[in-house]
Amino acid sequence: MISIKNSTYAQIAKDLHEEASMSVLFYVILAIAFLNIALIVLSFYQSKQTKKSFESLKTSLAKLKSGESADLQKDKEELIARGERIIHKYPGRALAFLLWAVSLSLVLTMSITVSDFVRFSYVNSAISYYHQLDAVSAPFIDQSERMSLRSKFAQIKSKQDYVAIIERLQAIAKQNGQSVPEFSIW
DSSP states (O other), X not given: OHHHHHHHHHHHHTOSOSHHHHHHHHHHHHHHXXXXXXXXXXXXXXXXXXXXXXXXHHHHHHHXXXXXXXXXXXXXXXXXXXXXXXXXXXXXXXXXXXXXXXXXXXXXXHHHHHHHHHHHHHHHHHHHHHHHHHHHHGGXXXXXXXXXXXXXXXXXXXXXXXXXXXXXXXXXXXXXXXXXXXXXXX
């Protein structure tokens, strides 16, 4: 958990950027690719199974027609039952598997996407908060301290780094009677 937080704060140091939209796009493309591959594999598997079943059915039908069967009625009923299984069983199972696979992949993809969205939303809010505090306290900071704080901001590696910068800017603003907006640091 600490490394996730630290990587989040390292993202803050990069300032506002488009990583969030690129990441979401990557996951959407990944999900679409996975679904397409699953559909292709499933269709090949299904067609192979159906072809085997039809070949077996054809062989049995040929035996029935040629009269090689000892019990014609029994073989006829078995042949009809096998044909019905081919027609009803395989497409239903394939569809159920496909729906299960698609649902699972969508749940996983959406979970990853939502967690990334929340993280990137926080990163952008934290960056905006820094810029807001910087603007509020700018008239009361000499140029060298402001540049030092900007340099430290660009080098953030952990929550402690971020908190130290924010607390310094808040203190400067409050000492000079400025209102400081609220922000909940994760």
